[in-house]
């Protein structure tokens with residue numbers, strides 16, 4: 001009983017430090033997961049870039065062919081120069097445009113096919129539900145801005161701990177937790193969209209009948225390994241303010 005009292009006494013004196021400690025551990029674990037999952041995918045991606053497929057053409061040829069076959073040529077294809085830490089491809093709903101990086105555009109590697117077909121997966125989503133991608137993009141921006149607030153909130157929380165206004169520490173920690181929950185919800189929605197785009201990509205490739213089962217399975221494997229980075233991506237988005245995570249988008 002005496003031990004219990006001592007323990008409660010300890011808790012009531014140090015609960016703010018304990019909460020702070022738990023948050024710091026959570027942040028560090030998140031950063032490790034974020035960086036590890038990215039490194040892991042990065043290896044797979046490099047391997048896939050070296051794996052040449054039997055497709056007689058480049059990623060741009062494939063993109064134009066998909067646009068012609070499935071989208072009545074309504075989707076344009078654009079090659080952009082890849083800068084470090086940017087994605088390899090993207091789909092721009094407003095322009096109905098698939099962007100492919102110059103590192104992938106002229107190749108027929110498994111990586112090139114995977115990214116190209118994944119972006120057309122997004123195009124399928126856009127045709128089916130025109131508002132979906134736009135809404136998600138706006139929410140991502142909101143989370144990013146809120147994420148930037150974490151750093152000042154965290155500093156205020158620590159400073160207030162040593163003043164008479166330590167209630168503000170709790171308020172700041174509460175706000176950080178709210179941002180976490182908001183970001184988590186949004187990331188869940190994004191992950192769903194990305195998974196669905198990859199699923200549609202595989203379906204597209206199967207329908208084209210240009211690739212062997214082996215090649216489609218290689219693409220599937222690469223897109224699947226990208227999934228492991230989604231959790232990492234979540235932590236990356238949350239902890240980019242620490243400057244300790246890679247700020248890297250894949251596609």
Ligand SMILES: [Zn+2]
Nearest residue numbers: 122194197251
């Ligand atoms: Zn995507």
